[in-house]
């Protein structure tokens with residue numbers, strides 16, 4: 540099945556990758572599944588076939604690292620253990636539980652989806668990918684992941700990990716092509732094992748996440764090395780980072796409790812029409828330093844990333860209220876929010892990080 544890289548350059552574009560077939564393909568599937576059974580990471584969503592829990596993990600894992608999801612997943616399930624509880628909750632309660640995970644549109648869609656399942660499907664998930672794709676926030680990948688893992692439907696998934704593994708397995712680079720997405724989905728489906736399709740999909744993703752890494756794939760430790768065209772020649776150089784860098788200043792102002800139920804912190808609400816985190820609450824912030832300069836107000840500096848931007852965040856505390864202001868932070872528009880109520884308020888991940896670091900929550 541192997542395609543050699545010695546194909547003359549002028550003929551490369553006419554060549555298609557050749558995947559394994561017949562007994563070779565059967566051996567590939569068996570080997571990959573055997574490796575997965577022995578080496579997979581223990582993750583809470585792998586201990587269940589409940590569609591609700593698998594769906595939740597898939598939505599949380601979109602553009603978010605596993606390590607960042609684990610604790611949120613546990614706490615979210617404590618608060619919303621099933622689809623009915625989630626469907627009956629307010630959007631603010633769902634956003635509050637999502638706080639810190641970022642990409643809040645996911646939480647809104649999750650909530651809408653739960654309501655639709657409760658109202659139109661009697662609280663039960665559709666049992667195939669086609670039915671799942673008709674729900675809010677569920678695209679081709681998520682539908683296939685839920686259908687294969689929860690219901691054993693033989694539909695392949697393609698995420699960034701699977702795409703990279705397939706490109707390398709098939710030696711696309713060696714023959715001078717970049718597999719287009721429709722072809723990648725077709726190849727993923729051709730590789731898929733019809734028995735244990737959910738485990739096979741997870742095995743392909745696990746291989747990409749732990750062995751066939753974007754930079755420095757561990758080809759010597761790879762269970763499917765024998766079938767891989769690119770082995771050892773996969774790129775070891777990551778593409779240049781496209782992250783932008785920004786500096787911001789935040790004001791952390793607190794009031795002690797005076798026998799009225801506890802302390803308060805000043806927060807402002809982001810505009811409802813903001814493209815990023817609309818309607819969420821955060822510390823007053825500014826893209827410019829305080830005026831006049833007031834160095835002793837500086838408390839700590841944090842690093843924080845949101846989508847494609849890396850922020851350096853200078854947090855100011857104990858600013859004299861009258862004569863030092865953040866130029867465009869508009870703290871006057873803020874509200875004093877009871878610290879006891881913060882778990883029910885949708886605050887941004889950065890604000891949560893700062894309040895935690897300050898021992899406020």
Ligand code: SF4
Nearest residue numbers: 751756758761767770
């Ligand atoms: S042999 Fe290397 S490049 Fe090929 S799938 Fe395994 S880790 Fe990836």
